[in-house]
Every structure is written in structure tokens, then in C-alpha cells.
Amino acid sequence: MIEMWDDDKINAFQATLLTWYDQEGRSTLPWRQDREPYHIWVSEIMLQQTQVQTVIPYFERFMATFPTINDLAMAPEQLLLKTWEGLGYYSRVRNMQKAARQIIDDYAGSWPDNMQELQKLAGIGPYTAAAIASIAFDEPVPAIDGNAFRVFARLFKIDADIAQPKTRKIFFELGQQIIDQKRPGDFNQAIMDLGSSYMTAKNYDSEHSPVKAYNAAYLDGTEALYPVKSKAPKPKPVTYFAIAVKSPAGYLWEQRPTKGLLGDFWMMPLYALTDFILDNDAHWTEEEMIQATQKRLAADYGVVADLKRVPGRPVTHVYTHLKWTVTILTATVKKQNLQRGQWQTMADIQNDPQPKIQDKIWQRLK
């Protein structure tokens, strides 16, 4: 059971926090120059699981490309993905377009102004809804993100596991009690700024934090114990062959399926070894695996190619839940009619949205 503050302590905390925020907060961030819901929204989506320094140039480019919600609603998908290329979690930008269309179709182009209604929009969950509602519309709802979890856990010595979804309720209700009713948006952003400066996950410096007098874990020397967070499972290893087939018309190039990892991005053909090699109990040499892949390539794409392994270590890439190990196979062929995919010149490939792992493969082919 946590020890709740009385009204005097809450008021004093708010005053201390907001005074610090007014003086030391990151007021120059490009999405803090006004309170346009569109600007707040785009920044909040980009900032999900992504650091501020990474987001800044993407935010500027996104606003130049899609100045209004109407521009976003009408954008072709390839431009969406190209604008988001490198940010990751690409469903974020697809959902943004869905939400833009929802606002136009269901709300006559005018933003809903409260947390409950905002959560009906695609890609907007409890955190983002509270952030937009408080920052753009002054609704006094706490925005419970990773920063708020960490800061509140230390201030109040909360030992619930923040990796568990049900824990959110504890923090939200606590936040409701201590949020500043007059400046809820600034309160939420101040907690975030605190969480990314003095009260980071590692190398925190609570000694110099403006709210150290309110930090129960710091005061009794148990700060290292908070927040409590169970470990995520390790990424599962997956092994692929990537097939780099070059013809006079360009590389064999194919768009990935819409659903799942890297949906609708362009890549070279990939074969997971488990798809057709490890399903039986046979022991395969690498040469046998390459030969099997070559036959598969002919059957799937109609491409006859003498595949050679690119020397050196395979390319690796770690996702949140997967670890890819990719061995590259290459061949140079005449232009052949394709059953799947297309021949694409390097000039055109540059314009296609493609994932980081594909970029690593290009680097290896240089």
C-alpha cells in the first residue's frame, strides 16, 4: 500500500514541478511551439518507443510533407511509408491515416476534445489520448507513459510490475490525484521531462532533481528497486537466405505482404530456412540448402539462377521479438519473365520504402 500525499503536499509538488518546467523544460521542441492537436498528435505517435533526438527531423519532414490532416488523409501509402522509413513500428503511420479519415468522416474534420473520444481513433490508446486531451484541450487526465511509470514508482515506492497491463490503473488513478487541474498538459510534459533527465531508467541523478524531497525511494535509499519491471522474452532466432538476383533490367524486387512484420515494404526475396529445409529431419550441408533454394526460386519466380553465397558473416538484425540472421545469395542473369515480383532499377529502388535489414544487405553487396 502506498502512502498518499495530503492536499498541501500535492499543491507544493505541483508548484515545484511546474516552476522547474517553466525554467528548465524543453520549450524549444518543434511540437511545443503551439497547441494544435494535429501537431501534438503527430509528435506523440512518433515519440512512442522512440527517443526525442530521433523524432525531431522526422517531425519536421512530416509536417513539410503533410501540413494538414487532409494532406495525411489523402496521401498514397508509399509516400506514408517513405516518410516514416527508419522510424519503425510502421503500423503507427498507417493508423494515423485511418485516424485522419475517421476525424474527417466521423467528426466533420474537427478534433474530439476529450480522452474518452480520442481513444476511438486508430492508433490512439490511453497514453496518447491523455497526452492530446491534456496538452491541446486542458483536460486534467494523467498521461501514463514509461516516464510516468518510472517517476511515480519512485516518488511513491510502488512495487507493482509496470510490464503488466493491469498495473496502468494504479498509476492512472494516482496521476488523477496529483495532476495540476489548471495546467494538466504542462504537468504531464513536466513529468516526461523529469523522466528523461534526472529520473532516467539508468544513471539517474535524483540528488539534483527538483522533486527529490518528494521522492520516497530516493529518501530511503531504495531507488534502485524502482520501478519493478519484469523482463521481456529474448528475441527468437530466425535464419534466412536473401536472394540478390541482378539482370540488365535491375534487381529482383518484391513487395512484402500487407499483414505482419514490415508489411508492404519492398525487399529482395527472402527464404526462411525453416520453411522448407528444417521441417524434415535431414541434415543439410550449406551447399544443399543453396541448391534447394535455387529450385524454390525457379518454382516461385520463374527465375533460373546459379546462386552463389556472398563471402563473410551473415547480416543480422534484431527486432523486438525476433533476431534475423540473413545469408545473402547472389546471381547475375539475363532478363527473364517473372511469375512474381518485378525487375527494378537501382534508381527506382531508391524511391521505394525499404526496411533497415534491406539496407544492411545492400551494404554487404557493395
Added chain:
DNA sequence: GAGCCGTGGGC
């Protein structure tokens, strides 16, 4: 509710 969904940075 557990698994899925990217990438870059720090140590």
C-alpha cells in the same frame, strides 16, 4: 493477457 510490431543509442 501474452505476443506482435522497428530502430538507434548507451554501456
Added chain:
DNA sequence: TGCCCAAGGCT
């Protein structure tokens, strides 16, 4: 290198 971390949401 192999972890963990960074303004989460969807299924």
C-alpha cells in the same frame, strides 16, 4: 556482443 532502454497500441 548482448543486453536494456526510448513519450505504446493492437490483436
